[in-house]
Amino acid sequence: MSKLDLLLNEEKGEFDNIKLPNDMENRLRSALDEVPEKKKKRLRSRVAAIIIVVLLLGYNIDTLAYYGKQLIGYENLMTGTLQELNEMGKGQLINKSYTFTDGVSLVLDGVMLDDNQLILFYTIKDPEGDVENKDVNIYIEGSFGRPFSHGGQGQISEDGTTINWVMSTNEALKFFEKTITLDLNYRHDNGDYEYGEIKFKLDRNQAVGKSLRMDINKKIDLGNRSLKVDTMVASPTSTIVRGKVQNIFELGIDYLTKHRIRPQEIQMELIADGEKVDNQASGVSTDNKGISFYTRFDALPTDTKNIELRLIKFSGDHDVKELFEINRDGLTDLNVLDQDIRINEVYEKEGKTYINFTTEDTTLLSRVYLIIDGQRFELEETIPGQEEKIVEGDSAKILYTRTMSFKGRGSKLQLDIQRISYSKVYDELIYSYRLD
Amino acid sequence: MLDTLIREGGGGVNTIDLVKEAKNGDKEALLALIMAQQVEFYKLAFVYMKNEDDAMDVLQDMIVILYESISRLKKDEAFYSWSKTILVNTCKSKLKKNKKLISIDEIREESYEDYSENPVDKILLEKYLSTLSIKHQEVIKLRYYLDYDYDTISKVLKIPLGTVKSRLNAGMNKLKEALGGEYIE
Incomplete structure (x- = not known):
């Protein structure tokens, strides 16, 4: 073995013994927490795509295209107030763009700034009409590279060549933040990344008013x-x-x-x-x-x-982290952090233990084990069951019954509830x- | 119902199911996927970033990118190579940004601090490795430090198998050349 190989091997040894940061899971979770839930965004962009089809049929496109200082094409994405502000010509026009090597481009049309947020109005264009599948991500950075998480809604044009986005930062800008950088990150179909940048200066005189x-x-x-x-x-x-x-x-x-x-x-x-x-x-x-x-x-x-x-x-x-004894032949009623859990039935089949139970539908045993004769078993699966609506006076709740299965059997059963999640009205x- | 199945307990759920959940916007499912291979992800980030802080920064950036783009992942079973490719790209773009800030002196000092056995060799290795272009550095580190086979390197870096081999050869030759004499045999 050459000395170089030995050196490389030593380095490998260090990597093999690398110590993971204690809070890795928490830090990743908090990064995810910052991202707005996705479902909504996707749903809305689909709905909007349907709306625009109707609109384009009803409108004369020429009159849509030029309209003073207003931003055009974002109508359906703007909620009431934004629309009014736009109609009054509020906000700052930017009109800067970046074009990637394959012709896909991003145009930053304008921004609106106030004490709560910075709102960006931009368009992603794909001349080939497949803009929906173009993976362009933007990162917003303020002074000294301070990153902003953001969320918003997009709308795809009928011919698939453009998406208009209205994106708001989740945080307010600091008064001294003047230059904003959009880092563009475009993942080509073959997986290669291409990076771009749009920088612009905020004009505080064009901020949209008092708060x-x-x-x-x-x-x-x-x-x-x-x-x-x-x-x-x-x-x-x-x-x-x-x-x-x-x-x-x-x-x-x-x-x-x-x-x-x-x-x-x-x-x-x-x-x-x-x-x-x-x-x-x-x-x-x-x-x-x-x-x-x-x-x-x-x-x-x-x-x-x-x-x-x-x-x-x-x-x-x-977090709960408590053990609960389970009665094998009959009902067991548990009360965990004020949530009722009724164990209806416990049975064995093919070496597995099944527990049928009922809670409110918003209650979930988010981490649970079964201890059988002192030995801990992981939950194998939850078999979906039935929902039942109970009306009590003028309030209604939904009870949900399902069955958990554990790979193991024995005489003494204890439910080890580590975590429970629930919502309270x-x-x-x-x-x-x-x-x- | 799938929701309940996955969240409750979390045992016995396979990668494909978690990927499907993550595609539906389930953040915890995505987190579970990453945590299932946390050592691999952390090491990979560390190979590029060389310190815990930056490694954790890129991992945080990565998980956000994964969350935002997982719906475009076509083959669910390719989740891990896909996500590691994204991690590598995130590292590279971060390194590109940091470039101006890192001087050779800084690297030297860091290496010296955390290595006692044979500091001179270690500094030399780090120094000469850092003179190689990133495409040569990365194949060497993935092959030797993380023990990746050619096929894995090819998948994560998205380069053909032949290119992996030729880059590794060329990189090792350059490294030997730079280190000179006694390191060669």
Whole structure:
């Protein structure tokens, strides 16, 4: 073996013994938390694609193409307020583009900036008409390369040559951030990547106007946890509510006592003069400051007098880490973190143990094992069962019965519930405000 | 119902099912896929980025890209080579951006700090490796540090098998040339 081989081998040894960062899973999860849920976006872009077909038939395309300072082609993607702002000629025109080697291009038409977010209006074009399958991703960077997560909606043209996107940052820009860079990342069909860049300067004079900031500072009791709603900022483009689920101090205690809670959804409702305001996005993220959340609604209508903010539902995944004895021949009723779990039947078949049980349909045993005579068995599968709607007074709930199977059999059974996730409906007024 | 099947417990679920769930927008499914091969992903990121912070940064970028583009993955069973290709590309684009910031001195110091046995050789190896073009460096590191076979390298880097072999040959020759004398035999 040559000395070079030995050296390379030594290096390999170091890689073999590489130590993984402790928080790898959490850091990856928090990166994912930052990304808005995808389902909605895809669904909406499909719906929009259908709408535009109808519109193009009804419109004269020539009149669509030139229209003063307004952005054209984004009509269906704009919610009420954005549309109005656009019609008033608000926002900053950019009109810069980047063309990749195969002719696919991205044109940044314009931006709108206010205290809540930066909204980008851009178009991806593919002259060959297959724009839907062109994998172009954008990364938004502020000063010093500060990255912004973002989300939005797109709309594909009838002939498949363009997609218009309206993309908003999930965070506000800092007042000193002037130059914004869009990093473009295009994955060709053969898997090769091509990179591009569009840089532009923000003109603060063209920001779209003033915002109203409301300090809410209201704490809501969630049983073993509390939710704190900090602020609501109503800007011309959106209304954003921000808060925390717990502060870092509490989070630390949770880690120590191994009773973590991972919020999955915090559903809120904003009502302006009795009308619900469209909920556009929401997110939960965990970092060194604890767990924070935001919900973005459409902007308040211009003449709004009364606003109300309500907490509708909270869903989370909770650590349990407890053992529960199971009665082999009869019913066992368990109550785990206030959630009822009824074990209906336990039976054995072909060396496996089956447990049939019922919970509310939003309750899920998200990590569960069966301990049979002291030995731990992993869940093999859950066999779907039946849903049943129960009406109690004016509230209804859905009960869901299904069967878990475990590869093993024995006499003494204990259910090892590590985690449970559930949602709880609150429908409670958090904040009301009268604008004069 | 599939949802319940996967989430509850998480045992006994195979890659293909998880990929399908991830395509439906299930973030936890995607995370489970990555965590199932966390060592491989971390090592691969480390080979390019050379330190934990940057390796974790690119892994975070990667998982976001995976989430946003997994619906375009045509063959579910190719998830791992597809995602590792994306990781490699993410590393390269990050390195490209960082280029201006890393000086040779910095590399030298880092290497010196974490290696006690034979620092001189280690510095030399790192130094000469870093003078090779990235296409030669990467095949050498994947082959020797991560023990990838030619086929895996070809899939992850998306280059033909023949090219893997020729790049590895050329890279090793350049490395030997650069190191000179006693390293050759």
